[in-house]
Amino acid sequence: MSGARLGPTARGKRSGIRPFHSSWQAKLLAIVVAAYAVYALGQLEFSAERFVKGLDNGARFLARMFPPSYRNGDQIVTGFVESMQIAVLATFFGVMLSLPIAVLGARNLMPAWATWPARLIVTLCRAFNPVIVAIVFIKAVGFGALAGVLALIVASVGFVGKLFMEAIEEISMKQIEAVRATGAPFLSVVTYGVLPQVIGRLVGFCTYQLDANLRNSTMVGIVGAGGIGAALFAGFQRFEYDFVLAILITIIAVVLLGEFASNYVKRIFHV
Known part of the structure; x- marks a missing residue:
C-alpha cells in the first residue's frame, strides 16, 4: 500500500511521529502548575459551602435589579x-x-x-x-x-x-x-x-x-x-x-x- 493511501495514524506510526507527544519538561511543568493550583485553592479558603451561599446571594442580588429603572x-x-x-x-x-x-x-x-x-x-x-x-x-x-x-x-x-x-x-x-x-x-x-x-x-x-x-x-x-x-x-x-x-x-x-x-x-x- 502506498504512503499516500495511509491514514494519519498509520502515517504517524510509519514515520515515527507520535501525535500529542510532549517532552518530560512539559509534563513536569504541567504537574507543577496543577499541584500549585491545588495548593493555592487551599490557601485562599475556598469551600463548597461558601460557593453555594454565594450563588444564593447572587440570585437575590440579581432579583433586586429587575426591572431596570431609567428614572435618572x-x-x-x-x-x-x-x-x-x-x-x-x-x-x-x-x-x-x-x-x-x-x-x-x-x-x-x-x-x-x-x-x-x-x-x-x-x-x-x-x-x-x-x-x-x-x-x-x-x-x-x-x-x-x-x-x-x-x-x-x-x-x-x-x-x-x-x-x-x-x-x-x-x-x-x-x-x-x-x-x-x-x-x-x-x-x-x-x-x-x-x-x-x-x-x-x-x-x-x-x-x-x-x-x-x-x-x-x-x-x-x-x-x-x-x-x-x-x-x-x-x-x-x-x-x-x-x-x-x-x-x-x-x-x-x-x-x-x-x-x-x-x-x-x-x-x-x-x-
Whole structure:
C-alpha cells in the first residue's frame, strides 16, 4: 500500500511521529502548575459551602435589579457623553504620542541607544492597570475627567505603541531603501517608506483602542476619574440596583454600537 493511501495514524506510526507527544519538561511543568493550583485553592479558603451561599446571594442580588429603572436617565446620558469624550481624547492623544515612540523603538530603523528608552516607556505604560494609574492622576490633578483622560492616554501608549512598533519591524526594507536612495531626510523616509506599509494596521489598532478606552472609562470612573463609572458607583452606594442594571444595559448597547462602528471603519480602510 502506498504512503499516500495511509491514514494519519498509520502515517504517524510509519514515520515515527507520535501525535500529542510532549517532552518530560512539559509534563513536569504541567504537574507543577496543577499541584500549585491545588495548593493555592487551599490557601485562599475556598469551600463548597461558601460557593453555594454565594450563588444564593447572587440570585437575590440579581432579583433586586429587575426591572431596570431609567428614572435618572439624565445622569446616564451625561455620564456617557463624558465617557465618550474621555475615550476619544485619550485615544487621539495616545496615538499621537505612540507614533514617534514606536518609530524610535523600531530596531530596523533606529540604533540601540534610541530603541531601548522608547521600549522602556512602552513597558512602563503597560505595567499598571488603568485604574491604578487613574488613582495616581486623581491624587495629582484631583477628581474628574482630566484624571481619566491622562490615565487612558498612558494605557493607549502602552498598547498602540507596542503593536505599532512590532508592525514597523515587520515591514519590507526595500521601500525604505528606495526612499533613502533619493537622499530624502528621515521624516520623509517615515512618511513615504514606513507609514504606507502600516497604515491599515494602525487604523485597526486605533479603532480597537477607542473601543477599549470606552470600556476602561467606566472602570476609571468608579475611582473618581469621571464618566459613567461615577454614576454606576453611586448607584451601588445607594443600593439602587435597578438603576445599576439600566446603566449596565446602556454600557452593553454602547459597546455593541462601537463594535459595529469599528468594523465599518475597518471596511473603509480595507483592514
